Amino acid sequence: MNGSCSEAPIVTRGLTKRFRSGQVAVAGIDLEVPAGSIFGFLGPNGSGKTTTIRMLLGLITPTSGTVQVLGQPMPKAQLSVLPRVGALVEGPAFYPFWTGRANLLRFDAADRTADPSTRKQRAGEALERVGLSNAAGKKVRAYSLGMRQRLAIAVALMQRRDLLVLDEPTNGLDPQGTREVRSLIRELAGDGTTVFTSTHLLAEVEQLCTHAAVMSRGRLLRQSTMAELRSELRPRLVVRSPDLEQAKQTLAALGVTDLREPGETATDDPTVEGDPGELPIDKLAAALVAADVRIHGFGLERPSLEESFVALTGEGFDVAE
Template identity: 55%
Template sequence: MTSAENYAVWTSELTKQFGGQTAVNKINLAVPKGSVFGFLGPNGSGKTTTIRMLLGLADATDGEIELLGNKMPKQAEQALPRVGALVEGPAFYPYLSGKVNLRRLDSASKNADPKTREQRIDRALAKVGLTNAANKKVHKYSLGMKQRLGIANALLQERDLLVLDEPTNGLDPQGTREVRNLIRSLSSDGTTILVSSHLLSEIEQLCSHVAVMSAGKIVAQGSLAELQAQNQTYLKVVTPDAEKTLKALTDAGMKPKQETKHGLEIFTSEVEHGFDGDEVLRKLLKAKIKIKSFAVEQASLEDRFVDLTGEGFDVVQ
């Protein structure tokens, strides 16, 4: 068993059953301190249930949780003030303004100093760009504005850990980019960030570490680099000369897949990780093959994700 002290979130054999159904199945989650940790998985894979257990909203059926070194849910009073969270979408009192909503949620925390409350609220609203809408009733907010207000709520105090469940849900491209920048800047201040998302490009751009959940289990976990290293590398050649290319590639010992697009042939072939394309390229040029494009590429996180979690809509039984 790993020592939990280097981790902001650490679980051991964490399990949750609802009736006969196992929503979370013996997971060992380890979120290193200071990391931006991408928590991936298709809808229904158990991510949100896991997050609910981490935050003490739901009881684990079995297993252990340590949150910032505190046992959950026993030491929730010590751990939770240091945690900001956005869980399964923002939720507010629709008949109150954004500012009054934050005041309400801040006053719920015994650790929040009432003297600095207004100041902290204004700062959090400014961070998410809601200063001008602060006094507007929340029922008049757009989905994106509610999402920002939810993030502002998570930022009301200095936090050691932020848990952001689908933080860019409902945001437009500008908003998404701002949230990404916000996460980066918070992370550079030393805050550990656990961000769950199904937007893989998002995770790929942001995260240092990743865990992938599927049907209640963690099927992959580690640093992004480690995970990407396991991805298949491909050689991709686009050319008008189908026959000559096929021959050259086969001679080089490859078994390329071929498809035709816009009158050009696209050859893709699996190659070793760290493959050097120079030699093949030289051979192709020597054979006077016209080349439109030549690249050694790594499968995207999305390909890896689908590999791990299955294809199509019925991935969870």
């Protein structure tokens, strides 16, 4: 690897981007990405993720605030920083009448830090890692969207990097390709590369990331480890009963708080849910039975990560693979 970075590879302070139209795409975000993490940059489409990434890489200039990548200020230190960064931002433009391999060799030749003597070997290894060895000799115009996405990732993998920045890396991939890219990202992180990946897919964050940040309408709402996010999803007591009012009164008298009736449930039974706090679940059940409440369903249910993020942003997320 081209050196190591024990400090946070990405740090922003008050990072803001306002376009000439007056639109504020990114509003004063303070972002910190730990070394060695797989960091999920999550938000609905249009939340400011790609604009942030472009500022991180020095592709556009912030209106205000600061960016440090691998310990150096951006965009001032572009020439020394970018050779240590592999990036996929909305996919590079390929030459459609060239083969996948030829495109890869051309991108590498444009890298002033690349070693020409190992170019063909590295291209072959990158193509193999993204599952394109058999299609390396085909013209890119014949590639599917998913194959172009794989080739774009191969460009980022031509050299060992300290930081990998991937904007929607599984866009256009089928389920098998998505799993392969996830496995590749885990492998890269295991080798010591910090991976910063933006996505609007909750499945990506839940299955892949060690840390996450949530963006909405240009603002950074939350960042933490995934373990912290999961630990904050307090379980809720769910009771299904035709005696709903009696159940609510009994639970309230016992100290269950935040009682409410969800709008939609998996069954037709009237349902009430609430926060049991530290109250023993067996005593709650016994009290309902003693009050002659007919119980059709009873238990603790932990809110999903989707519910947590929707509560933060007020917007929906795509949960599809």
